[in-house]
Amino acid sequence: MTGATSALNGNISGEWYLALAAVLFAIGAFGLLIRRNVLVMFMCVELMLNAANLTFVTFANMLHDIGGQVLVFFVLVVAAAEVVVGLGIVVAIFRRRANATADDFHLMKG
Amino acid sequence: MAVVMHGVLLAATAAATATGHASLVDWGTFVVAAAIVLSGAIGVVVARNPVHSALMLVMTLFGIAVLFVLQRDDFLAAVQVIVYAGAIVVLFLFVIMFLGVDREENIAAEPLRGQRPLAVALVALGVTGLLLLGEVSKWTTGALSVAGSTDSSTSNVAQLGTSVYTTYLFPFEVTSALLVIAVVGAVALARRPPAVVTAPDLDLDDGLVDESAPATDDAHQEVTP
Numbered sequence: 001m002t003g004a005t006s007a008l009n010g011n012i013s014g015e016w017y018l019a020l021a022a023v024l025f026a027i028g029a030f031g032l033l034i035r036r037n038v039l040v041m042f043m044c045v046e047l048m049l050n051a052a053n054l055t056f057v058t059f060a061n062m063l064h065d066i067g068g069q070v071l072v073f074f075v076l077v078v079a080a081a082e083v084v085v086g087l088g089i090v091v092a093i094f095r096r097r098a099n100a101t102a103d104d105f106h107l108m109k110g
Numbered sequence: 111m112a113v114v115m116h117g118v119l120l121a122a123t124a125a126a127t128a129t130g131h132a133s134l135v136d137w138g139t140f141v142v143a144a145a146i147v148l149s150g151a152i153g154v155v156v157a158r159n160p161v162h163s164a165l166m167l168v169m170t171l172f173g174i175a176v177l178f179v180l181q182r183d184d185f186l187a188a189v190q191v192i193v194y195a196g197a198i199v200v201l202f203l204f205v206i207m208f209l210g211v212d213r214e215e216n217i218a219a220e221p222l223r224g225q226r227p228l229a230v231a232l233v234a235l236g237v238t239g240l241l242l243l244g245e246v247s248k249w250t251t252g253a254l255s256v257a258g259s260t261d262s263s264t265s266n267v268a269q270l271g272t273s274v275y276t277t278y279l280f281p282f283e284v285t286s287a288l289l290v291i292a293v294v295g296a297v298a299l300a301r302r303p304p305a306v307v308t309a310p311d312l313d314l315d316d317g318l319v320d321e322s323a324p325a326t327d328d329a330h331q332e333v334t335p
Contacts, residue, residue, distance in 0.1 A: 031155035088299035
C-alpha cells in the first residue's frame with residue numbers, strides 16, 4: 001500500500017478492511033447454509049450484502065474512485081426492495097401454513 | 111451518535127496527519143468496530159431466537175457504519191444507519207412479531223445429515239481461495255478515478271450527489287422503477303385472497319347459489335375497505 005492510498009483509508013491499509021469483509025461474508029454464507037428459519041436466513045443474506053458493501057467502499061477509497069460508493073448506494077436500494085418482497089413472500093407462506101421452515105417450502109412441487 | 115463519531119475521527123485524522131502514521135485512535139476504532147461487526151455476525155448465526163438475531167444484526171450494521179465513517183464515507187454511514195438499522199431491521203422485527211415466530215429454535219438438531227461439515231468445508235474453501243487469489247494475483251489495475259475522484263476538497267455528499275446525477279443518472283432512474291415494482295409486489299403478496307373471505311356462503315352448491323353469491327360478495331367488498 002502506497003502512502004497516498006493509505007492516507008485516504010483512514011491510515012489503515014485497505015487489506016484489513018477487505019479481510020474483515022471476507023470473514024463477514026463467510027459468516028453470512030455459513031449461516032445461510034446451516035439455519036432453517038427463513039427470517040434468519042434473510043438476515044444472513046443481509047450480512048453478505050454488507051460485506052460486499054464494505055468491500056466496495058474500501059476499494060473506492062483505495063482507488064480514489066467515487067463509483068464504488070455509488071454502487072453501495074444502489075446496493076442499499078436493491079437490498080431494501082429485496083427485503084420488502086422477500087418478507088412479503090414469507091408472510092404469504094406463513095399465512096398458508098404456520099410453523100414452516102425452509103425445509104417445508106416445496107409448495108411448487110406439483 | 112454519528113456526529114460524535116465523526117468528531118472523534120476528525121481528531122484522530124489530525125493526530126495522524128501530524129505524525130504521518132496510522133494513529134492509535136484509528137487502529138483502536140478499527141479494532142473495536144471489527145470486533146463489534148464480527149461478534150454481531152456470529153450472534154446472528156448462532157442466536158436461537160429470531161428477535162435476538164435481528165438485534166445482533168443491528169449491532170453488525172452499526173459497526174459497518176463506523177467503518178464507513180473511518181473511511182471518510184459520511185453519507186453512506188448515515189444512510190446505512192437510517193435505512194438498514196432504521197428500516198430493514200424494523201421490518202424484520204415487525205414480521206417476526208406479526209407471525210409470532212419468536213420462539214426458540216433447536217439449533218443442535220441437524221435436519222440434513224452431514225450438512226454442517228459440508229457447509230464448514232465449503233465456506234473454508236471459498237475463503238481460502240479468496241485469500242489465496244488476493245495474495246498471488248493483482249485484482250486492481252491501479253487505474254484511478256474512472257467515475258470521479260474521492261479527493262477531500264469537496265464533501266463526500268457533494269461528490270456522491272454529482273456522480274449519481276450525472277454519470278449514474280440512468281441507473282438512478284431505473285432504481286425508482288424497481289422501488290415501485292417492489293411496492294406493488296409487496297401489496298399484491300400481502301393481500302388476502304378474496305375467495306377465503308366469502309367462503310361460507312359459496313360453499314353450498316355452485317349452480318344453486320349463483321344468484322345470491324354476487325350479492326354477498328358485494329356486501330363483503332363494501333365492508334372490507
